[in-house]
Amino acid sequence: MRLDKGETLAIVGESGCGKTVVGWSILRLIEPTSGEILFKGLNIMNLRGKRYGELKRKMQIIFQNADSSLDPRMSVRNLITEPFRANRIFFNGDTIRELMEKVDLNEELLERYPHELSGGQRQRIGVARAIALKPELIVADEPASSLDFSVQAQILYLLKKIQRDYGVSYLFISHNLNIVRMMADRIAVMNMGKIVEMGRTEDIFERSAHPYTQALLSAIPAIGSDRRKRIILKGEMPSQSEIPKGCRFHTRCPLKKRICETTIPTTTEISSGHCVSCHLVCDTG
Amino acid sequence: MAASLLEIRDLNVKFRTDAGLVDACNGIDLMIRERESLCLIGESGCGKSVVALAILNLLPENAIISGEVIFKGRDLLNLNEKEMRGVRGNEISMIFEQPGTCLNPVFPIGDQIAEALRIHEHLRKNEAKEKAVELMVHVGISPQRYGEYPHQFSGGMQQRVMIAMALAFRPSIIVADEPTTSLDLITQAQILDLLKKVSQENNISLFLITHDLGVVWEMCDSLAVMYAGEIVERAPIYEFFHSPMHPYSKALLGSISKSGFHPIGGSVPNLTDLLDGCRFHPRCDKCSDICKKLRPKMTYFSTRGVRCHHYSA
Structure with a gap:
């Protein structure tokens, strides 16, 4: 970074x-x-x-x-x-x-x-x-x-x-x-020792692409938000000494696909200065 | 509207200390209805935990308490220690901020949950174990972890254990003192979600103490704002966030808003040496002469109340 x-x-x-x-x-x-x-x-x-x-x-x-x-x-x-x-x-x-x-x-x-x-x-x-x-x-x-x-x-x-x-x-x-x-001005989102998404503050808050970022954002107890619309992650963060194969977030990811369990995602720049490493984003973009 | 379950009337708590008399709670009036969740919000040192401890008669020896805490027709402040033990846990449970310090480090988690069941409900060992496992599943802990020790649990999981214990006797109220303050955001969301779920499923009222306005919004039906030992505003949640009345409430909501930081100037008054008049007046931007001289009374409107001269008639 x-x-x-x-x-x-x-x-x-x-x-x-x-x-x-x-x-x-x-x-x-x-x-x-x-x-x-x-x-x-x-x-x-x-x-x-x-x-x-x-x-x-x-x-x-x-x-x-x-x-x-x-x-x-x-x-x-x-x-x-x-x-x-x-x-x-x-x-x-x-x-x-x-x-x-x-x-x-x-x-x-x-x-x-x-x-x-x-x-x-x-x-x-x-x-x-x-x-x-x-x-x-x-x-x-x-x-x-x-x-x-x-x-x-x-x-x-x-x-x-x-x-x-x-x-x-x-x-x-x-x-x-x-x-x-x-x-x-800019934010880097980290999960289990890796940066999973990075971009300008408004990119992260308004156009977040990584499921982990989205879960983090929805966990903010924000005043005025819809109380029911929340992503609650299941389970605990895995131990840093037993890092999961593939994407490190896959054990808790609500949108997990088969590829996430085996392959480490690469980082893609989805717009100027806004980088994400997630298989779901690479597929569509 | 549901019936009142717990009513605090004119609660005053003072502590005798070397530095003099500390006026920790002054004229607290609160009511929690059945199935309602009420939140008490305020800065550290404003006396919110003192209110919680007073309800359960857990204040230290140097506290001077007056007032009434009416629960199901009885004044809890008049009960003796033995009667009080029947209320604690059975009728009113408490969850603390630091779950790690509330668990015994040398006993397995499951046994600690079962121990409470054996003592309070006189269950036999295997019955208690069965019930403990049931509770663990209910709060989302795998039964395989029955034999593990507190240090093997993360903060969030420890807090789940505390919730399991709090639920063990189907209390009517859970008092939760900053239950998620020591947890991070993702875990906080999980724990708040769990607390809300279990209280709704079991018809338990929630008395939540926090300093996080976001948590209040997520969890509560109504709230009371505390400042320097006094309740300065009481309101249903939507009305409060839509139109806060007390200058302190307004400043709180404004201090971290999308438009930037607007810190409240000055600092919390010293509770051993309180000024005359309104306790908030040195930090208030609407302070007038009367505020410096006369302590304001609570003025009630239809659903809410505020302690400020600018609203009294």
Whole structure:
């Protein structure tokens, strides 16, 4: 997949489908088994030492769980200046003030510790740490899913504002399609470690072609939708250690054909930038 | 209209804590009819789980409770522990948010379902096992998994186990406190579908607690919105989504809408140190002088009620 400058690409899928693994691989928090990751044209898999360090500054992450990703023994001041210290970059009071202002936190909080903050404030610290070094790519791994809805909206609004101000790109990992719809320019749908459909947000929401995407969309408890018209998938996701033959979704697919059990589907571009890997789509298109 | 099954009247719950008295629930009035599904919605810390726990008399020792919880003509708050045990599970069942923490990790799933049957209905071992298998099939768990342990079940499957246990004694009400919050979308759809199916088939009323407006829409006939320990609005589902009345309800519905994010400014008030007047006034865009001074009363219209000065006569 590809992520352009200033763009938001969302990866959606069930828990355990591998969305976080993709995000972490990009930052090499997990070392990928094989493949290439190009950041501004450079294959980061081959970079080492100082050059990698410089590049890495441009890529940051916001973790899902702000409670466990902040060191409980560090004050807010230490937490938000850690990126500077770790990279030996100069900072002063103005830098701190500016950063706190960017994430709408009061300066009074600087001497507090994580346990004294609310979930929303903690996540704002997470955002401040991520944007401190002015990165060009931020991997946002379920940045709001542990938060309440009104706080969720505040954090997402903040992320949008930061994107507008800095032109940063987001790889936005989420299982909440309502949120993804508002955040993303493009969406990649993942099932069992594979991207099954990718396209612009309106392609996915209005012209989804893969049965898995359609099931995901119909699972959104959307207000105003017809309560009865729902695709409920039967059964559980198979184990990642016993991946089914053929199409990985065939065990749960409501539209399964014989070919799906034996042959892995190829990816077809059904319209500009809208790719699907499903036998049913290849047949008709 | 069906008869009322459970009625909560002027329920107040305060907690004694080191930080002072926490005013968790204030003047809660709610009613659940037979076969109705009622939803209580609100942010974390607004006191919605406290209401659920108060119904079943499961609040901790430091709680000061007043009011009435009338269920089939009896006030549950006046029952002693032994009488209450006869209500819990038999008449009112509860499903919690984290099914994993409610199951015993060292006993097989099937035995845990059967254990409840043996204790409550005094069934013999093989009778209980038969009934447990029946319940497992009913909620969509293969009987072959009878001997498996909780850690071998996914979150969704664990929640099915909890539903099986909740159904074991044909209760009249199931109280479900955020039953799908820890599950992902596909599993959530499966579990909600199951809950709806079993409650309709067995004529069970559902008291659902959630913070997800989408879930409310899917599941409920009517809802109550809670803010800082108070019910601020009660309405049938279609009327609520069509025309929310309370400024908080409006802000909730507007906070994530198709037109983008409109977060509600400010944050939830501290329940140990509440301001005078309406509890929502510091965050309300329609706040006027009276809102800062006087606590609004619930104003009732034909099918709905709202706690806001802007609607009182």
